[in-house]
Structure formats: structure tokens, C-alpha cells
Amino acid sequence: MQDNTATITLLYTSDVHGNALPILYGNNMPADIGLAKYATVVKQARSKHDHVIVLDNGDLIQGTPLMTHYVKEHANEENPMVGIMNKIGIEAGVVGNHEFNFGKKILTDAITQSTFPWLSANCLDEKTAEPYFGPPYKIIQLENDIKIAIVGVTTHYIPNWESPDHIEGIRFTDACITLKKWVEYIHQTEQPDVLIASYHGGLERDIESVEPTEALTGENQGYQMCEQINGIDVLLTGHQHRKLTGSIHDVLVVQPGFNGQSYGEITIDLKNSSDKWSICSKHASIQTLDGVESDTAIVNYMNKIESSTQQWLDQPIGYIEGDMVIRDPFQARLTKHSFIEFIHQVQMDAAGVDISVTSLLNNNSRGFSSVVTMRDIVSNYMYPNTLVVLRLTGNDIIAALEKSAAYFTLDEAGKIGVNPTYIEPKPQHYNYDMWEGINYTINVKQPIGSRIENVTYKGKPIDPNETYHVVLNNYRANGGGNYDMFKNKPIVKEIQKDTVEIISAYFARFPTVMATITNNFKVLY
Template sequence: MPTKQCEVVLLETSDLHGFLLPRSYSTRDEVEHGLARIASIVRKMRNIHSHIVLIDNGDCLQGTPLTYYHAKVNHEPANPVIACLNELRYDAAVLGNHEFNYGLPYLRSAMKESRFPWLSANTVDASTGQPMFGKPYIVRELENGVRIGVLGLTTAYIPNWEQPAHIAGIRFDDPVEAAQKWVRMMKDEERVDVVVVSYHGGFERDLETGVPTEPLTGENVGYLLCEQVDGIDVLLTGHQHRAIASNVNGVCVVQPANEGRFLGKVTLQLESGANGWTVANSQAELIAAADYKADEEIVRIVRDVEELTQAWLDQPIGFVEGDMLISSHADVRLREHPLIEFINRVQMDESGAHISNTALFDNAAPGFGRQITMRDIVSNYVYPNTLKVIRISGRDIRDALEKSAEYFERDEQGEIVVSEAYLSPKPQHYNYDMWEGIEYVLDISQPIGHRVVKLERQGQPLVEDDMFDVVMNNYRAGGGGNYTMFQGKQVVKDINTDMVELLADYIQKRVHIEATVNGNWRVVNGRK
């Protein structure tokens, strides 16, 4: 009897972060990524292949001024992200950590508009232990009887970042343990022939050597899933914004970067034998969005909300006296810049705290020109953070500064550069903090852990046993970025207004803001 064969193609997007149209919100220039370009690839794949399963792997609802405008300013129009996913006939979406950023009511509204299920087997009701948002998995059965199971998993590290109100009543279980339970059930009870795990998380180890590439906090456990869970044929990943198409322990793995730069594709060749359908061959690849034009229907769907967003972004709200533009992102992190001092001072003004820290989140922030618009604010402050004031010791402050100092290393010529650990596997510029309200010097010529060579407050050495109220964003206050010294500390004040709103309100009230630098910190390279 001849062997039956079947081809199945899995398509994955991940970490779209609301990037629907191929356009920069900072400059309005055309860019080579975005869901509209990805949509053209999806339509091409549907014309070529008979059996397609299309999955979004999480972090689609947040990340651009468009999504911020819809969530915070005007949510009367249909959710533009969901409308696009519906148009492309996604089979399912997985909950990412940023799905919770705008609160549970907004998330549930997005789910209600979705014509596809949302999956997360390990995001459970804290009181019942059952999946919180519906299905842990889906099963797609083809006309030839092939059964494809897709299990959704979410990074369990979310409580370390997210505002408690946004995840009230939710427990995030260990993804590996959840996978062991549900994969077994999918195989034994659902009789699936192919097991696909779509995990909003990444890899904690080098894919080839298995050597750890980050602290084993549990934020990313992709390697562990491939190593410890039997029966997985394909692992779709994300969260780290990496471009990966590989194989780990016999599991085909893919990760399509972020903001619609690639479409992840896994081609499965199945054969039917005495024990049913099995995977004979699997191949992962990444298809670049840059090679495709924007899909006209996606552009049409987004057009109205996009126009409203652009008008909102161009609203002038204030003026700068002096220079707050950024000419070198590296220099901003080596010596104090007026933008950083301004953000810290807004945090201190809003909170009443006398010490503050913040970060320059990426290397695209332009700073502020003479006139400030909402576009300028959201281009510089790209995350939907709120503020917390926590009470910490002088020792905690020193430890946090030492952690920030790890951002730097010296190259072969002895010059200060960004540490490779903060560039790979993904850039982490947001994990380098700059402080106001204390005076300090970081000397990068010194060993890690001994780089804080000056730490004072009001001209006096900071006493390590003294307690201080410090304002910072909610991500950092929860220990995000491996700032473990902040975890579990007393919360003196919780300010639930988004930082974009706080910055805009501060400027609008004053109209004119002054670009100032008090030089309370610097980074040095020994005697050089």
C-alpha cells in the first residue's frame, strides 16, 4: 500500500507591537516592515499552499502611537490590530506580556472583537487553576484526517513587570510544567498527529551549545521546552525580538523578530503509516517583509484610525528653551543630557520623591526640538509605563548603580562601548538607568561590581543603611531587567497615570520648559 503524504505550512507573526503600516511614527518615512507587508506574504502563501495554519505569538496590541491612541484616547473605532488579524483569518493568537499593558477591560474587549481564539495554557484563574482566557489549545483537522494541535504558552515572568491591577486574579504557571500536562493530553485524548507549541517567550540558552545566554530567571524557557517536553514537533517563539529559524533537540523552532520584519514559516512533510500520520521532515525559514509591498486591504482597514492618530500626534503642546535634541545616543548614556534630566524631574514633581531614575529606551529617541508635539513625546517615551515610589536603602541604590554599570565594557583599545550582553540576543538599552537626586561616578575601568567610585547625596556620602524614597517606572520597580534589589520593596506611592500623559500634562501646564543639566553624574574610564 503506497504511503500517503501531506504538506502543512505553519505561519507565525510575533511581537508586532501594533506596527500595522510600513511607516515611522517619528519621521513619517516609509519603512521596510509592518503587518501590511506581512499580509502580502500571507496572501501569497494561501495561494501556493493548501493547508495553512496562521498564528500570532503575542504582543500585538501595544507598541505604537496608533495602539496608544486607540487604547487611551479614542477607543470608539474597532480595534485596528484585531480588525487586521480578522481580515487575514488568523487561526489563533497567544497572549504576550504586553497584552496586559492597557488593563483587563481593554484586553477582554479586544478578545471579544476577535474572530479567532486566544490561547495561553499557563495563564490561569488563581482561584480555579483553569485557563483564564478560554482555550489552552486548538485542534485543526484537515480533510484527510490529519489533526494539528496548537498549544499556547506565555512567559510566566509577567508579575515582575505588570501593574498588579492589570493581572488581578491571574496566576502564571510554569510553561514547561503546563506544556508537559497539555501536550500529553493533546496526544492521548485529542489524538493529534502534529504538536505545535506557540510560546510567547524566547531562548535562555545558546541554540547550538546549550550554554546559558542570560540569567536563568524563568523569563525565557524555550530551550527547556525543547529539552524536557516530549512530543513537541514545532516551537513557535517570540518575546526576544530575534530572527531565528533552527532546530533544537529535534524540534523545529522559529522566531520572526518584531514589528513585522519577518513572517515565520515552518513547512511540515507528513507521512501516513501504521501508527497514523507522522512528521517526516520539517523546515523553518524567515520571509522578509522588505521584499513585499503593503497589502491594500490592510491599509484601507487602518486608514481612518491612522489619520486620527496622526492628527493627534501633530498637536503642539509646548516649547523648549534651549537644546533637548539628541545627536548621539551613546553620549546621552555617558554624560547627563537635558532630556534625561527633564524626565527625571517630571517623575520627581509628580511623585514628590527627591530621587528618581529613568532610561533612554532605545537608539531611535530623537529628543525634543524647539516645538514639542505628542509625536515627540511618544517617540521618546515608547513604553506604557506608570510610576511607583519605593522605599529602598543606600545599599540598594549602590547595587542598582552597579547593575547599570554592567551596561558598559571596554573594547580592545580600552574605549568604553556597550556590553555585548546588552546587545545580544536583543538590545536592552532600556536596562541602563540614569539617576537624579544623587551624585555619582561610574568608572568602567574597574571590575564589575566595583564601578561606583563616588556616591553622594547633597555633597555627603550616601549612608548604606539609610532609607530613601525613589521614583521609577513600574517595570523597574518590580525588578524588571534583573534589578532584583528592587523586588518586594515597600511601595510608598503608586501613580497609575501613563508616563506619556504625565509628560504631556507637565508640558501643557508650563508651555515653556527649559533644557538644563546639573551634571550630577558621569561615566569615566579611569584616568583616560
């Protein structure tokens, strides 16, 4: 006679971003992060609980120097992030948007190497209209005839960010509409006792107030899913790098942070009545890896590639004369900084144009000291972006400048600061751009949309109808960050090397770089 109660423990990660070991590559300091520590958590959970399910919600294989080095030097070997997840024994993963960053071959190789399925019901093969990466859902049959369904979907906003050749042959359908179709299908055909939706996307509304937390572009649809789809018991989310738990229309919603710092733990209690299991309670929490010991087998597995990565990172490749250190990231955006000017120089040199767009990608970026190593480069430029030259009109340039000018705000005392929409619910400081090759003024005292003044090119006012060649990264060139004025603009040139390679190649030609500042923009407040 079977027991009439059961408890399912679900552990999941999201947005691990290549963090395998408990280390910060920028300074090699230890940290309570990474899959080596998480592997210990999973082992302990399986020793304590009868029914443990382990999932990953995407953005697994990109994000650290380890993975940049793997792609450059070790791509013919097993993907280390996949190798670790195989050893942990996860039941399924979901395709995230950053999975595409290194190109389709790296992703398809990773999926081939996996002992678990990668779920993404809305990433379709353009020819067959079938899910591109394999099954859209997985059924897990537990003891006592408990049936769990896990269905995965991916934010369909990927074509707005990704290089076209990285997603060639793949069609991204609306994640919410697709999930609704598959939830209905699974309930009709599989009749599961529990249905878990794993969505590499986030929440577009506040759980409590229901107020929009961002422009409703379709990038994040978690709230809409809970509102419009019947039959989801738990919605696992990610992409926004937030930590949250809550309930929307009786759907338990979770998001577990990022960079392998924490994980989601969900407990689902079931009871059996007349040979039918039903959920009587469900609870979610976010757990950190503080104080957890690393799994020795995982550390040993990583030894070879970690050693190779460290040697690569410590290579001195250039020298700086002058000051290129970032001490205050806000000031580096408020007034021209020599590090930003250096990035512009590199981009314009690689592209052969005289107008450049870039941003300070991260508030942890520290610029360059007198000796520059690969560690310094990847710490400051952590995304595998390539460069694109677009042909833009003067109107496009002014519209983009106005978009960037929204980054600043004034408080009641007139003190300048960062617009809260660039901080919550997810820090997006990388969406404030700075330009080289033109002169311009941002007047923060003016309303958003009317802040740009005195835009000139080679000493003359920019012509709204004239065209200009501008170099920028592929994320922005595709309209990433809601820079819609760049979408579908004529492409003059593509530089198909990632920016880390371009910067290191620049130092190979110019081993010593002077730190210079050209004050081509000012912010009035």
C-alpha cells in the first residue's frame, strides 16, 4: 500500500554565466559562488530527500574568462559547464539568450555533449517548425506514480540582440503564446500531477502592485504567463538576475539571482485521494552558497582548463602611459574618461571610421593600470561582442543620444544621479552610451527626449538627413537596450572578431598606449 503523501524538492539555477569555481577572475579572490559548491548542495539534498529534481534555467555557458578561453583554445574538448551539469545529474536545462553568444556550433556541441535535454518549446526550426533543440518538455515519473511535467521556453527577444549568423535557421515564437499551447497539450495528453514551466525570461510587472517594471516589449512575460495560462503550478524565471519568490494567480514564481551566487529551492507537498495526486502546498526560497564546501570531483575535473585559463589571464600584453584607472563609474559616464576614449580608439581603428559608440559595461570595471594583462581586458569587457558599422542618419544619431541622455536624473535638490529604471529591477548601466567623433551636450535640466543640444561633426552642426558611418557593438547595432533607431539600418561592415580579441590585437600593434582625453561631450545639470 502506497503512502498517501509525498514531497518533491526542486533545486534550480539560472544565469550561472560560466561560473564553475568559487573564484572572481578579475582579482582571483575566493567567493561563495559557482557550480562546484552547488554540486555539494545537490548531493546533500539527494541524501536527505526522497524526490529531488534538479534543473537549470539557461545562460549557462557564457560569462566568465574561463568560458571565453574555452571557446578560443579548447572548443574541441567537452564544454566544462556541460561536463559539470552532467556530473551533477540535472534532469533538464533551458536554452538562454546568452547560449547563442559564441555561435551556433558551440551551442549545438554543448547540447550534443549533454546527458540531459535542453528544453525550448519556442525556438523552432525554420524549415520544419518543430522545436530546434529537441523535445519541448520532459516527463519525470516518480515513485508512487507521481508524474511531473517540465516545459521550457526562452525569451523570444533574442533576434533583437544576437548576431544573425548565430541564430540562422531558428525562428523564435512568442514565449507566452507557445507556452500556453504546450501547457494545454501536456495536460490533455500526459495528465501530469505537477506542471513546472521553466522560462528563461523574467517578470514585466511587480508581483504586488502589478505596475509595469519596464517597457512592455515582450522581452519578459512572466506575469502575463501567470495571468493568461491555466495549468502552471510553478513558474521558474531568470534572465533579469533578480532574487524573488511570490505567487501570481496561484502560480508559485521564483527567480534565483545570477553568476552562481544562489539557487532556488522549491518544496511541493502532494496528497493522494482516490488514486489521484494533488498539490496541497508549495513553497519557494532563495538559498546562497555561503560557507558551502566545493565538491572535490568537480574541482578535479576543472583543474586542466582552469590552469590553462589562469596562464592565459596572466599574460601581459600591453602598457599604459598615464592614468586609465576607473575610480568612480558614475564619474566615468558623467565626463569623458581615458579608458572610454581608448575603447573608442580601438573600435575606430578596427572599423576604419571616425564615429564610435561604446559604454562602460559594468560598475565593477576598473580600467587599466600601467601593465595590462588578458585578465584586465576580460574583466573590463566581459561580453563576447563583435563590431558592426552602420550607416545612420543625423536623426538616428540624435535619437540615440536622447535615449542615452535618459540615464541621468536630478533629485529635488538638483543633485545628479542615475535614473532608477537603469538600476531596478535589473542594473542596466551598459545601456548608457558615450560617443566619439562628434561633439554634443546633454542638458539634464530638460525633459527626457529633449536633452540633446549642439551636436556637431567636424565643427559643423550634424545634418539630420545626412548619413554617417558609425561603429558600435553587435548588441547595440541590433537594437539591444531598446535602441530601436538602430534596427534594420544598412550595415556597412562587420568585424567578426569578439572585442577581447580586437583589444588584444590593438596592443600587439601598439604595445604602449597613451591615456588621453578628448572632451567631446558635456553633461549640464
